[in-house]
Amino acid sequence: MKLVTFEHNGDIRVGVLGNGEVIDLRAAWGRREGAPDSLPALLGAGRAALAHAKVAAGAAAPGARRSLQAVRMLPPIPRPPKLVCVGLNYRDHAEETKQPIPKVPIFFTKAPTSVIGPGAPIVIPLDTEQVDYEAEFAVVIGARCRRVTPDQARESIAGYTILNDVSARDWQFRTSQWFIGKTFDTFGPMGPAVVTADEVGDPHVLDISLRLNGEEMQRSNTRNLIFGVPDLIVELSRAMTLEPGDVIATGTPAGVGFARKPPVFLKPGDQVEISIARIGSLSNPVVAEGRA
Numbered sequence: 001m002k003l004v005t006f007e008h009n010g011d012i013r014v015g016v017l018g019n020g021e022v023i024d025l026r027a028a029w030g031r032r033e034g035a036p037d038s039l040p041a042l043l044g045a046g047r048a049a050l051a052h053a054k055v056a057a058g059a060a061a062p063g064a065r066r067s068l069q070a071v072r073m074l075p076p077i078p079r080p081p082k083l084v085c086v087g088l089n090y091r092d093h094a095e096e097t098k099q100p101i102p103k104v105p106i107f108f109t110k111a112p113t114s115v116i117g118p119g120a121p122i123v124i125p126l127d128t129e130q131v132d133y134e135a136e137f138a139v140v141i142g143a144r145c146r147r148v149t150p151d152q153a154r155e156s157i158a159g160y161t162i163l164n165d166v167s168a169r170d171w172q173f174r175t176s177q178w179f180i181g182k183t184f185d186t187f188g189p190m191g192p193a194v195v196t197a198d199e200v201g202d203p204h205v206l207d208i209s210l211r212l213n214g215e216e217m218q219r220s221n222t223r224n225l226i227f228g229v230p231d232l233i234v235e236l237s238r239a240m241t242l243e244p245g246d247v248i249a250t251g252t253p254a255g256v257g258f259a260r261k262p263p264v265f266l267k268p269g270d271q272v273e274i275s276i277a278r279i280g281s282l283s284n285p286v287v288a289e290g291r292a
Contacts (some may be wrong), residue, residue, distance in 0.1 A: 001054055002193035002280070003159065005039055005078060005117075006071040012078075014039050015066070015151050016057035017193050022071055023057040027064035030056060039194065040245025043142040043158045048198065050142075050158075075117040075190040078159055079138065083110045083188065084236060085136070085165055086202040087178065089226050089251025096259040105227045105235050108178045110165070110249075112174050114188035121287040122166055123186045124266060131266040131286075134165035134252035135210035135218050135274040137203070139229055140248040146237050153233035156242065159196040160203060162282040163249040164189040164210075166266075169258045181233045189272075189284045190247070200278050203229050207277040208253065213270055266267030 002017040006176035008024070014036045015022040025042070029035035032052055087106035088094040094101050116122070124131050142158025149291055165182065166189065172181025200206075203222060210218040227235075232248055256262035266272070270286040 001050070001057065001199065002168040003039055003042070003076060003196065004191070005074040005076050006066070007070045007074060008066055012074065014153070016053065018057075018275070020068060022066045022068065023060045024064045024066055025056060028056040028060035040081065043140070044144075044244035046143070061117070073118045073192055075115045077190070077245050077247060078115060078117075078239055079112045080115065080245055081112075081243050082240075083112055083115065083249070084108075084246070085110060085182070085249040086092040086227065086232060086251040090220060090224050091186045091226060092220070092224070092254035093252055093256065096254045096256070099173045102226065105174045105232055107236065108182065110188050111183040113185060114183050116186050116284070118188050118189075118192040118282055119284065120189065121186065121285050122164075122189060122266065122272065123283055123287055123289050124268060125168065125184050128168040128170050128291050129265060130169040130258065132167045132169050132257040133210060133212065133217070133266060133272050134167060134250040134256055135208055136163045136165050136252050137206060137208055137222050137276055137279070138163040138190070139233070139248045139250065140220055141233075141242045141248070142244055144241060144243050146241045148234060148237045152231040153237070154206040157197045157229070158244070159194040160200050160279055161190060161194045161247070162276050162279055163247070164190075164272060164274055164282065164284065165249055165252060169265075189282055190282055191282050195279050206279070209275050210255070211273045211275075212264070216255050217257070218255035222250070224253065225233060225250055248262070
């Protein structure tokens with residue numbers, strides 16, 4: 001399934017995307033208890049709830065179906081409980097930035113308030129002119145887990161989505177901590193859907209690319225990840241409890257703007273589109289922050 005969060009007539013709903021429409025799960029849920037009011041709540045209800053969602057969507061009456069033109073797509077998880085990213089997790093990206101290949105995963109976080117959905121604008125802050133793009137394959141946790149084995153890590157995955165780890169490079173590199181440059185409002189475009197793990201299959205064979213104004217800037221495949229998906233979950237779960245709705249962005253391949261000669265930074269009027277095989281495409285315009 002392709003699970004989404006959307007707004008319709010002022011209400012925020014959870015749905016299933018397909019065939020040019022969205023199935024409103026609350027409307028399609030039927031008499032069974034536990035109609036989801038958020039995607040983390042649906043994931044946290046377990047596999048039985050996901051199985052019922054699939055059945056309900058397949059049998060949805062016309063009244064539960066919404067055309068894409070009638071809804072506003074939101075990030076599938078508008079406020080992730082945790083949004084954890086991984087730095088330098090593609091060998092070619094480490095090499096282009098002249099950084100050593102990591103021996104252990106480099107984790108950092110983005111604030112949940114950075115997250116925006118498909119089509120929402122990336123806003124260039126007044127404080128920087130060095131805003132960069134980063135195409136990332138992201139993992140969505142579906143079950144609470146702590147100190148897991150690799151097999152348990154795989155079982156904890158609900159699905160996958162796309163994240164653009166937008167970064168203000170001057171803010172990022174003025175200290176050894178990357179957080180502040182990664183976490184401006186609108187610096188976390190996500191979506192359009194969480195594609196369930198059963199539909200994606202092997203997460204390490206997926207083409208990933210980013211186009212800026214139609215020009216390809218990044219292209220790779222998730223087979224080139226230094227630390228694979230289960231490894232990242234195992235390592236994180238040694239330090240923290242992972243919960244349904246947590247998002248782990250697995251890193252970006254070579255081709256980022258600041259490493260180019262000359263550098264390429266986002267500017268108002270740009271359009272950024274990330275595509276990942278079996279997941280979909282995420283597109284966002286770029287605008288300038290307004291002055292008060």
